[in-house]
Amino acid sequence: MISFRAKVLAGLLALIGVVALCWWALSAAYGRGEAASDLRWRASWADQRALQAKGIAAATTAARTEEQRRQEAANQVGSDARQQQTAANADGGSADAAGERVRDQAGKLAARASCTAGDSSATERSKTAIRAAMVLSDLFQRADKRAGELARAYDAARIAGQACESSYDALIK
Template identity: 60%
Template sequence: MNGLAARFLAFAMLEITLGYGAYKFGRTLTDAEWQARWAEQGEFQARARTAAELSARIEEQRRQAAINQVGRDARVQNQVAAIDATGANAAGERLHVAVAKLAIGVGGCTADTDAARRSQTATRAAMVLSNLFQRADDRAGELAKAYDAARIAGQACEVAFDRLTKSRS
């Protein structure tokens, strides 16, 4: 029995060794498979991150170009408004000169002293009205400039908002 027990023990040891070897081999294959999947997933994530960064850069450049264009358009509109205001100021100035000439011409030479006094009073009233008209016209010009600037800025803001919030067309 001694020989049989030794054989049995040797056979059992061989089975344990083979079982452990098969287990170790299976575990090594599983680990290698998981490491390959892990590396593949890492590469996929790196490619996805690179693509996302590129997409974000392109979108940022698109938005910046849109904002730059809105700014250029607003500056052009402001220049046009300034040119229009200059023309309106010149026309207003010509009108002021004409009104002042009319105010001065109200009082004419007359031999009648009462008429001369009335004429001086009318001349002063016409000059006051002319001055009042000029001040009102100047103020209207200032308000028009402010309105034009606010309108242009508001429209530029609206266009910028629309271009920034809309996705790429």
């Protein structure tokens, strides 16, 4: 017969086996639960990464579109400014030609004043008139030349200021 000790030992071994079996079953169930939870988290993170990637792509596209709009606006402003500058230069050339004609007329007038009759008193008066006419002609030529320079500088500054303002307006729209 089996002794009491052997029965206790057999019972103890059976108990250890049952505990080990329960431990193994619980461990396997925990591992499956942990794996399932890990898969859910990984799927959630993958979804988040996909959403972030779409957001970044949309933001990048929007930024590029805005940059292209601003660049096109700046290019248009530059083109308009160049056209205005060309028109101002043409107007300045016309004004210079008109000024040159007026200066030539003033020079001819001063030269005509130097041609006088043989009267000596008229000649003395004529010399004074010639000097005055020459001084006035020279003064007029210098004033007209300076006015042309100032007009060109003003036109250039005005066009540049308007281009700057238009460029700023295009950027903030």
